[in-house]
Structures are given as structure tokens and as C-alpha cells.
Amino acid sequence: MTVTDELLSYDDAVAAYDPVMGLEVHVELNTASKMFCGCSTEFGADPNTQVCPVCLGLPGSLPVINRTAVESAIRIGLALSCEIAPWCRFARKNYFYPDMPKNFQTSQYDEPIAFDGWTELDVDGELFRIGIERAHMEEDTGKSLHVGGSTGRIHGAQYSLVDYNRAGIPLIEIVTKPIEGAVAKAPAVARAYVAHLRELLLALGVSDVRMEQGSLRCDVNLSLRPHGQDAYGLRTETKNVNSLRSVERAVRYEICRQAAALAAGDRVVQETRHWHEDTGVTTSGRSKEQAEDYRYFPEPDLVPLAPSREWIGELRATLPEPPREHRARLQAEWGFSDLEMRDVVGAGALLSIEQTVAAGSTPQAARKWWLSELARRANEQGVELTALPITPGQVAEVQGLVDAGRVNDKLAREVLDGVLAGEGTPEEVVTARGLEVVSDDAALGTAVDRAIEANPDVAEKVRGGKTAAAGALIGAVMKEMRGQADASRVRELILERLS
Amino acid sequence: MSELTRMGAADLAQAIRSGAVSSVEVTQAHLNRIYDVDTGVHAFLHVSGEVALEAARAADARRSAGESASSLDGVPVAVKDVFTTAGIPTTCGSRILEGWVPPYDATVVSRLRKAGLPILGKTNMDEFAMGSSTEHSGYGPTRNPWDLERIPGGSGGGSAAAVAAGEAPLAVGTDTGGSIRQPGAVTGTVGVKPTYGGVSRYGLVALASSLDQAGPVARTVLDAALLHEVIGGHDPLDSTSIDRPLPPVVEAVRNADLSGLRVGVVKELGGEGYQSGVLARFDDAVKLMIEAGAEVVEVSCPHFVYGLAAYYLILPSEASSNLARFDAMRYGLRVLPEGVDAPSAEQVMNATREAGFGPEVKRRIILGTYALSSGYYDAYYGQAQKVRTLIARDFTAAFEKADVLVSPTAPTTAFKIGEKLDDPLAMYLNDIATVPASLAGVPGISLPSGLADEDGLPAGLQVLAPAMADDRLYRVGGALETMLQERWAGPLLDRVPKLEVRT
């Protein structure tokens, strides 16, 4: 049963209270093998086929650190202007749960690989500096599937299945310092931060950051305090907020919910809350007031990490351009207005457009496809733009067909449909669906003659010099040819015949 | 008892190489001996006769083809049940793992197989290596071949008893605080705890990861060195394994010589609390070393007195975490709680751990869970780690004055079964002399120093060396063994009473 909480209106809430946020983002790295063993990390394999004694936690097995995962962690740390620990260790986080084969998670505790950094983001033209508390390495758990309950949660389920393919996949947890001063913009700042992080991680090439596959997961900590008060209020931690839109909505919801409680003279219960994507509300999970004791201690099966200055230097040299500079450079190169650029960034389409341009499209055409056609479809399906099953190269290919006059805009949209439906490359879709425009004069001429014959009055007007009336004849030709006629050639043929 | 089951491993290897005897004959002789005496001794939890004979036939085939897999090719070995063995059950002496057949070999086991040593079976141990008497095995105690009413030491009592009883010429054990050395002392066998990181821990079911170390159990110092060479050396599957060549241990035995060697007698490891016969045999051995040209000095290691306390915080802490994986979900025992209709995973886990773990394991899990708890961590685990550092410093200082350190291995000879079972603290005191080396990660050997006058039971002498100087253990051990055997007019193990044979 979901209890409906009292909510204060958003405007009233932010008028009375100042939200303080902390965002914890878990990123699955895209290394070929797991954090501590050689198993593949490929997504979507049959359950429990990518496992070995180590990631199953069989008695006697021992972990060995994946060097590439450490490199990714250091590069993420450097990109977030963090200090890199000259010496750090893994720790065991002890708790019992069937999806964790050893009943402890090998993580980092008080010695993160990267700490004390910052990053800047632009929210509606205002610059926000987000402090980074730490970025640390850990292993993912297996995935539980609770069968037989109504909610998909363990409570009420008849039985549970566990897939250990995910167990041991390297994760980086990036934790912000408290984000203060955003006030009414807090939800937008939270969303912009996660979008910014996604962009940065994509540019680093360390993760696929597919939120819908769970390779980027966000926990939102939020508390309110009356304006003018320094001390933080009691906070809630909303778990598994797994899309950009949900991050924004969850922050907004918690602001309204906590404000209602405070305004009524109640106190906020410090607890873990669950986010419900469908209804857009959070509900109470376990109370943090009986906080679990994880009995952390240094992992004795691993030796400390001591990245040398030389190694860190080499990794620093591989960093991509920082996002702000990257955006400024692209904007100048593409000649986009500030508003156009803001839309692009807001839609999370920057990298897609950059890659589409790199594949030969013009910036304006690339922007048009991603922000109109594809954004609409992503929105309809409720997925992130980058989750659509189409590559920037394919988008450029569609535009190439338009530029070559082989399809018109209408046909191009059909080509997109075909690609998104998994029918193949744009070229394959054109062939399979027979979408190419007809510009062959013999075929067009017959249709033009029939259109003139069928519309003598219109033809007369055109003959009389009203060339604008030719549109009706073009329309008739297009209709007959199911939209696949080369419109400009049709126009030329009509005018030739009626001059 | 056939002559083959009285011979050392080096001699057996030589006999097999020369064709005087086949590996199948040697292996079968030991399997027969196990059949004959193990009902009384109970050194084995599982006998893998077919696996052993198949490996023996392969060794014989190699010999016929003029090939050899190692210096111990064809010599059978017993394996402590704490190592995973693909296709052979592994229980760690616990009911919670009853029936588990691991899908993979420990590195030590794969090295044994690769070197051509037939695996006779898995030896008994205190449950998850927690104990000093093998009485804490979930499958009943092992008995000391010197006196079946007495304990064979622990946790590796099965391995030591098997070697002392002629059931195996060699065995591998593990030593976390003395589990190879102390059983060696009370059974008159040789046991070595190598430098931490010297032998791979991959596939060794962890008790305390920062202390566990695998090592050889044998009848002679040379045999131990030969086995050490087979199982030792770097393993990329164990991150704590040392990536350096193994010290020349076999060469050290062959060139054993004490002249000019500085031997430090550790003041804190002796005296009060040690049995007089144990001390007398130790003093005899020290005199022999002086006669052989060693320079003996007394050294003080003031922090050793805190060793046992620190050990019994670090070990349970790590163990409480290592043993968390036994939750009835993926392998081993599964017990459904009584009177519960549709039990949850948590209820099944609780019922299984309640039924599957013995009292000593539960005691240490509770101790460790407590020591790691927030609010207590600094006072217990944190403080114990500081003691550990101080003990390591004591060793560093002592090794400036002496090349090796010596002490009795255990304070007493084998005690009666049941005598200390209800007194955990008295039981823990068995480890008082062996624990400091474990905490510091330095290597140690225990070899027989003779029989105590008051009870006629074997006493052990321990030699300790700096990390990665394992060869010094063998140099001193080899020289001392030669002198002692001259005095005894033969190996001490020849004096093991005749065991009753199954008819």
C-alpha cells in the first residue's frame, strides 16, 4: 500500500525553505572484464553464464584488481578536478544479502582513490560549481528478481531468482559535497549535474552510461532548512532514481513533501525512500535511524594501491577537453545561438550531434534530426535520446540520402522509422521499403500528363501565368506516386508542358 | 607396516626414479596403511584412492618414457581439507560444507597435481582451522599416533597425524597462528610456515586472510624443502603473493651448516607456563647448536606478550567476514527452519548457520563481529593492528642481533582429548610461541627436539627467520636434525608405538 503524503506547493516550499542536496551517482564502467576476475561484463547474456569462482564468491577464491578499472577511476577523478590518493586500500562492507555472493562488498571506505574535487555546470545561463566529495571504486552486486509479488520488491514475493552476471562489475561511486544555494533551481541543478556527468563520462569513454540499463544510477539526498539557517535539516535518501527526468522530479517531490511536513510542525524522518517512476512519488523505505553497521575493515585479500606520479601524469594526458570548453568550441564551430546550444545540451544531444557532424552531416541538419524527430520519438517511448537504437552515423546517412535527393523529408522520416524498428541500415531500409524518390522523367511524365488531364481548370490557370497554382498539380502527382516523386523535377515538367 | 610407509619422501622419490619401486606400489602401500590404521587415528575425512592411483599410473608412465614432472614425481601426498580440490569433496572440517565438491583446484593443489604427486585424500582439521587440537572438527577428532588418547595438535592435526602414522609421506597444511607448526611439535613431524605471500592462498578457504599461509608437513627437513619447492612461488591469482623467486630451500638443507650462525633465543618464549620436558629438550638442542659452531645470544621481543591478545582480535574479525558467505544459498548445507511455512532466505540462512557451524566457529564469529562494530573498531581491531606493527618491529630489531630466532614450538606436549575443550583460553595458549611469526608474516619451522622425560611424548623446536629468508629455516633445521638423529640413532618417528591394524 502506498501512503499518499501531504505536499506543499513548490512555490510555497522554496519560498519558505532552502533545499540542500547531495547526489550519489553509481557508474558501471565499460571495462571488458569484471573488477576482480576475468569474467565478461557484456550486458544481456543468459543469467549466470558470466561467472567464475571469484565473482560467485566460492570458498577459497581471491580477487585481483582490474588495472583498467583503476585507470578509469583515476581519469574520472582527474576530470572532476579531484586529488588522487597516493596510497589507498579497498575495504570490506559487511552485510548479508543473497545477491552479494560473499556477503560483503569489496569497496572503498575511508581511503577513496579520488577526493576533494569540483565541476561546473550551466543551468539556464547561471553557472553552478558542484563540489565533489569523493569518487571511489567498488564492485556491483548480482541482480535479484522477485517473483510472485505485486510490486516486484522482495516484500510479498513468493520466491526470488538471482543473476550473478552483474556481480563484480566495476562501479565508480561519485559523491557530491552538499549542494547549497540553488533554491528554486535545485531540481534543475540536480538534473543538469547528472546530465553533465553523463556527458563527461561519455567523453572519457569509461562507461556506456545507459541509465535505462542501469549503468548509471543515482541516489538523491535531500534536506530542507528555513532560509537563513546554517544547520542542515534531517535528510532523506531516495534510491535508484534512474533517468534525468526522474532526478528532477524526485528532487521536486521531496522538496514539496518535506516542506509540508515541516510546515505542519512535524519533523522529517531520516530514512531511505523509494522512487516510483510511474506515479512520480517517493515512499518510505527502511528507517536510517536504526542504521546498519557495515563493520568496514581493510580488505586483507588485496594489496594497497599506490598510483605513481608518472602513471597519473600519463592518465592526465589522455583526458578529453573539459565539457565547458568543449561546448564553447562546438558552439563557435557550428554557429549555434546560445538558445540553440542550451536546447542541445538540455536534451542531452551534444555528443550525438557532434558524432553526427563528424559522420558528414551539417550541424543544422544534425540538430534538426536529434532535437525534433528523434527527441519526439524518445519522448513517446519514455527513454533517453541516446537509448534510441540508432547511431549518429546512421542519422548522418539519412541526411546524406536527403542531400543526394534520393529521399525527401517525408521519406527520410520513414527511413528513421525503419532503422528504429531494427530493419537495418538506412540504405537497407530504403531498399526493403522501396522508399527512394522517382526522378526518372518517363515515369514522372506519365503521372504529370494524367494530373494535367484530370485538372484542366488548374492547368489553364498555370498556362495563364499563375505558376503558384502548379502546387495543386504537384500534389496530385505526389499522391499518385505515394509521395515518392522528386518534387522539384515534377514542378519543372509541369511548367515545361504548360508554358 | 610396510617398509614403504616408513620411508621419507626424498627416499621414495629416489626409489621410484631408479625403478626399484613404482609410484602405484608406493601409493597403494599408503592407501593400505590408511585402511589399516585410520579407523583409530581418523586423520582423513576423505580418501581419494582412485584419483591417487590414476596419478600414480601417470607418474609410472612418465618414468617409463624417461620423463619426470618434478623431484617428487610419483610420491603421494595428503591435503588438508581446507584446500579446494576439483572433483574431491572439501569441507574444511565443517558440517556447513558437507558434500560440497569444488569446481576448481587451489593453486597449491594444481601445483601438486602438475608435479605428479598422487593425492591420497583430504585430512581432518579443526572446523575452518579454528583450534589447536582438531577436536573442533565437525566430523570427530583426530588422534595422536603417539597415544590415541591424546590430541595431534591443530588445526592441521589430520595432516600431522597422517605423516606420523605412516599414512602419507607428505602433507600440505595451513598455518594461521601455528596450525602447521604446533601439530608438527606434538606428533614428532616437521612442519613449515613459509613467509606470508610465499605460497599461494588461492583456493585455500580463508580463516584469517592476513595470517593464513600454506606450507609443507613431512617426516624430514629435506622432504619439507622438496615439497615447499613444489607448492611455493608467485601466483598471479593471489594479490598478496610475493613476486620474487623462492629462496633456495632444498640447497639450504643439502648444505646445512651452523658455523658462524647467530642464533637468538627469545627470552619471552619460554620459562613460566612451559612444560619442563619441553624446555629440557629445547636446551639440549641449543647446546648442540653451540657445539656445531653457532653463536647463541639472548634476544628480547617485549611486545610478544601481547601477541596472543592481538591475534585473537584480528583472526575473529577477518574470520567473521570470511565466513559470511556460508548462507545456504549457493552451495553446502541448507537447513529449513522448523515450524516455518514459507521461510525467507534470512530464516534459512539463520537455521543453516545455527546447525552447520560448531561452537568454536560461532564463538569466533561473535567475537569478530563485535570487534569490528562501529564504536569498538578502534579499541579492538585498530589497537590489535598497532600491536601487530610493534611485533613486526620487535622482529626487525631481533634480526639485527641474530640470523635466526629459536624457541620451543608449543608450551606442552600433546594433552589428553577433552582436557581443554571447555577452557578456550587454555586452548588458545597453545599458540603462544607460534603466533608472533604469523602476525609479522615471517617464516618458521618446527622440528622434533626429542621426547619429554615426564611423558615420553614428542616436543618441538621452532626456528624463525626474516621474511623471504625461508632458506635459513632449512639450513638450521637440516643441521639440527642430523645431529639429533645421530643422538637418537635414527628418526624419532621410528619410536611411534605400533598402531592397531584393522583385521
Ligand SMILES: [Zn+2]
Ligand atoms: Zn568472475
